[in-house]
Amino acid sequence: xxxxxxxxALARALEEALVADDRVALIGNNFGGLTAEQRHFDELxxxxxxxxxxxxxxxxxxxxxxxxxxxxxxxxxVDLVTASFVFQAFAQIVNEAPNIAYTTDGRTRAPxxxxxxxxxxxxxxxxxxxxxxxxxxxxxxxxxxxPGTPGDxxxxxxxYLLEADEPCAFVSHPKLLEVEQEIADWxxxxxxxxxxxxxxEGADVTIIASSVMVTRSLEAAERLAADHAIDCEVLNLRxxxxxxxxxxxxxxxxxxxxxxxxxxxxxAGAGAEILARVAESHFASxxxxxxxxxxxxxxxxxxxxxxxxxxxxxxxxxxxxAEACAR
Amino acid sequence: xxxxxxxxxxVVRRFEEQLIVLHEAGELAGHYHVCIGQEGTAIGVxxxxxxxxxxxxxxxxxGHLLLRGADPERLFAEILGRSTGYSRGRSxxxxxxxxxxxxxxxxxxxxxNVPQAIGAAYALARLRPGSIAVCFFGDxxxxxxxxxxxxxxxxxxxxxxxFVCENNGLAEDHGAAGAFPTSSTAAERLIDLSGAFRxxxxxxxxxxxxxxxxxxxxxxxxVRGGGGPRFVETASVRWPGSRSLWPALTGGRFxxxxxxxxxxxxxxxxxWTRTGDPLRPLHERLxxxxxxxxxxxxxxxxxxxxxxxxxxxRAVAAPMPxxxxxxxxQAGAA
Numbered sequence: 001x002x003x004x005x006x007x008x009a010l011a012r013a014l015e016e017a018l019v020a021d022d023r024v025a026l027i028g029n030n031f032g033g034l035t036a037e038q039r040h041f042d043e044l045x046x047x048x049x050x051x052x053x054x055x056x057x058x059x060x061x062x063x064x065x066x067x068x069x070x071x072x073x074x075x076x077x078v079d080l081v082t083a084s085f086v087f088q089a090f091a092q093i094v095n096e097a098p099n100i101a102y103t104t105d106g107r108t109r110a111p112x113x114x115x116x117x118x119x120x121x122x123x124x125x126x127x128x129x130x131x132x133x134x135x136x137x138x139x140x141x142x143x144x145x146x147p148g149t150p151g152d153x154x155x156x157x158x159x160y161l162l163e164a165d166e167p168c169a170f171v172s173h174p175k176l177l178e179v180e181q182e183i184a185d186w187x188x189x190x191x192x193x194x195x196x197x198x199x200x201e202g203a204d205v206t207i208i209a210s211s212v213m214v215t216r217s218l219e220a221a222e223r224l225a226a227d228h229a230i231d232c233e234v235l236n237l238r239x240x241x242x243x244x245x246x247x248x249x250x251x252x253x254x255x256x257x258x259x260x261x262x263x264x265x266x267x268a269g270a271g272a273e274i275l276a277r278v279a280e281s282h283f284a285s286x287x288x289x290x291x292x293x294x295x296x297x298x299x300x301x302x303x304x305x306x307x308x309x310x311x312x313x314x315x316x317x318x319x320x321x322a323e324a325c326a327r
Numbered sequence: 328x329x330x331x332x333x334x335x336x337x338v339v340r341r342f343e344e345q346l347i348v349l350h351e352a353g354e355l356a357g358h359y360h361v362c363i364g365q366e367g368t369a370i371g372v373x374x375x376x377x378x379x380x381x382x383x384x385x386x387x388x389x390g391h392l393l394l395r396g397a398d399p400e401r402l403f404a405e406i407l408g409r410s411t412g413y414s415r416g417r418s419x420x421x422x423x424x425x426x427x428x429x430x431x432x433x434x435x436x437x438x439x440n441v442p443q444a445i446g447a448a449y450a451l452a453r454l455r456p457g458s459i460a461v462c463f464f465g466d467x468x469x470x471x472x473x474x475x476x477x478x479x480x481x482x483x484x485x486x487x488x489x490f491v492c493e494n495n496g497l498a499e500d501h502g503a504a505g506a507f508p509t510s511s512t513a514a515e516r517l518i519d520l521s522g523a524f525r526x527x528x529x530x531x532x533x534x535x536x537x538x539x540x541x542x543x544x545x546x547x548x549x550v551r552g553g554g555g556p557r558f559v560e561t562a563s564v565r566w567p568g569s570r571s572l573w574p575a576l577t578g579g580r581f582x583x584x585x586x587x588x589x590x591x592x593x594x595x596x597x598x599w600t601r602t603g604d605p606l607r608p609l610h611e612r613l614x615x616x617x618x619x620x621x622x623x624x625x626x627x628x629x630x631x632x633x634x635x636x637x638x639x640x641r642a643v644a645a646p647m648p649x650x651x652x653x654x655x656x657q658a659g660a661a
Binding site: 022023025053055056058060061062063064065066067068069070071072073074076091092095096099100102103104105107108 | 381413414415422424443445447448449454473476480483
C-alpha cells in the first residue's frame with residue numbers, strides 16, 4: 001500500500017507512458033509549478049533527458065508544435081505551467097486542435113495533451129488564479145480532464161498519453177499537488193474518461209464536484225454528517241468532456257437534492273452547465289431547487305482575506321447543502 | 328527542368344478557374360481563395376518534397392493538394408460540400424486534408440499552420456529522420472505573432488522545417504476599394520525577419536518554377552541533412568482575378584494563345600500575362616530546350632481541360648451529405 005501525492009501519481013503516469021511508447025514526449029516539464037512537489041518531475045527529467053524538450057516561453061508555438069507533432073504520429077504532452085499562460089495558447093488549443101479530427105473525418109488526429117495548473121492557488125491575484133475548464137468545455141472536439149484525486153491524475157494522464165484519439169485540456173489544481181491518497185491497486189485507477197466516481201455514498205443530497213472541489217466537498221460532507229445529520233453523496237466527475245450523465249442521473253434520482261461544487265466563475269461556468277443538465281433531465285426527481293457553490297463574478301483579488309471571500313470553500317458547501325436540505 | 332511540370336501547372340490553373348465558374352453558378356457556398364500566379368512556387372518547392380515529407384499548407388491550398396497527388400474530383404466534391412469529398416463535406420476549401428499524401432490538414436487561420444508545421448518537423452526528427460516538414464504561408468502571416476514564436480522555436484531546437492513564404496504582393500492593394508483586405512509589415516525585406524532568428528534565408532523569384540526548384544533543391548538538402556530550418560521567400564505578382572475580395576475570371580479563362588503569341592490577351596490581364604504568369608517562363612524554357620512545341624502545349628491543355636471539366640461535373644452531380652452525418656464523428660470517431 002503506497003501513500004502518494006497527486007504530483008507523484010502524475011509523474012508516475014508520465015514515466016509509465018514514456019517507457020511504454022516511444023512516441024510519447026514532453027514539451028516542458030514544470031508540472032509541479034512553484035511547489036516542492038516539482039522535485040518528482042525534475043527526477044523524471046533527469047531520467048529521460050532525450051524525451052523532454054525545453055522550449056522558449058512561447059505558449060502559442062508550444063501548443064501548436066504539440067498539435068503538429070500529434071498529427072504525424074507522436075503523443076506529446078505540453079506543459080503550459082500556470083493556466084494564466086494558456087490564454088496565450090488559446091488559438092491553437094480551442095480553434096486548431098479540436099477541429100482536426102472532425103474536419104478531416106477522422107483521417108488525421110491530434111491527440112496532444114495540454115497540461116496546466118489552474119485554480120485559485122493562494123495569492124495568485126487575478127491573472128494566475130484562472131479556472132479555464134468551462135471555456136474548454138465550450139469547445140467540441142476537446143476533452144477536459146479535471147482530476148480530483150491522485151488516482152484520477154494517474155489514470156487520466158496515462159489514458160490520454162497512451163490510448164486517446166482526442167486532444168485533451170488537462171487541468172490540475174495547484175492545491176491538489178500535495179494532496180495524498182493511499183493507492184493499493186493502480187490498475188483500478190485507470191478508469192476511462194467520461195466515467196466519474198462516487199467518492200462518498202449518501203442518501204440525502206448529491207454534491208456534484210470536480211477538481212479541488214472534490215476534496216472540499218468530502219470535507220463538507222463529514223461536517224454535515226456530524227453537525228447536521230445530513231448524509232451526502234459526493235460525485236467526482238474526473239472529466240467534464242466527456243460528461244458522466246449516467247452517474248449524475250443515478251445519484252439525483254436517489255437523493256432528489258443537488259448542490260454543484262465548482263471553482264469556476266458563476267456566469268457560464270462549469271457549474272452552470274451541470275445545473276442546466278440537472279434541470280433539463282431530472283426536474284421531476286428534484287425535491288428542492290438545485291444550488292451551486294461557485295466563485296462570484298469578480299476577478300480573483302490578491303489579499304488573502306479578499307481571496308478567501310471569493311473562494312468556494314468547504315464552509316460554503318456546508319451552507320449550500322444545509323439550505324438545500326432545509327424543510 | 329521537367330516537362331511534366333507543364334501538365335501539372337495546367338491542372339492547377341484549370342482547376343482554380345473551374346472553381347470560379349462553379350462559384351458563379353451558385354454551386355460553392357462561402358468564401359474561397361485561388362492560387363493562380365503562385366503555381367511556380369508550388370511546383371518548384373514540392374518537386375523536392377518526397378512521400379515521407381509533410382506539407383503544411385494554408386487557406387490557399389488547392390494547388391498544394393493537387394501537386395501532392397490529390398484527386399481533382401474528390402477535391403472539387405469537398406470544396407462543394409458533397410458527400411463524396413475527402414472529408415464528406417466537413418471541411419470545405421478551408422480545412423482540406425490528405426494525410427495519405429502527407430498533408431495532415433489545413434488551418435484557415437493566417438499563421439495558424441506555422442506552429443503546427445514545426446511540430447511536424449519535431450515529430451519527423453524523431454520518427455523518420457531525414458524527412459522534413461514544408462511550411463507554406465503568405466507574406467500576411469508576418470502580421471501574426473504565432474509566426475515569430477514558431478520561427479524562434481524552430482531555430483532554437485534546430486528543427487527540420489523549410490519555411491516557404493509565398494509573397495503574392497497582396498500588401499500593395501492595402502485599403503483599395505473592393506480589394507482583398509490586407510495590411511502589411513514595416514519590415515522592408517521579409518528575409519530580415521527570419522534572418523534575425525539566424526535562420527539561413529533567401530529571397531527569390533517565385534514565378535519561375537525552375538528558379539524555385541534550383542534554390543529549394545539546395546535548401547531542402549540542407550534541412551534534410553540536419554542543418555536546422557531554412558527560409559525562402561518567393562515573390563510572385565498577384566493575379567488580377569485575386570485582387571477583388573471574391574475571385575473573378577478577369578480577362579476570361581486563360582488561353583494558350585496568350586503564351587504562344589497567337590492572340591493578344593485582353594488589356595486587363597495583359598501585363599500579368601507578360602510578367603506574372605508562371606506558365607510563361609516554364610513554357611519558354613521548355614521551348615528553348617526543344618522539349619515541347621506549340622502544338623503539344625495545345626494538346627496537353629485540351630486534355631487537362633477535359634479532365635478537369637469531367638471531374639467538376641461528377642462532383643456537382645454527387646449527393647450532398649445527409650443531415651445526420653453532422654453528428655456521427657463528433658469526436659472524430661469515423
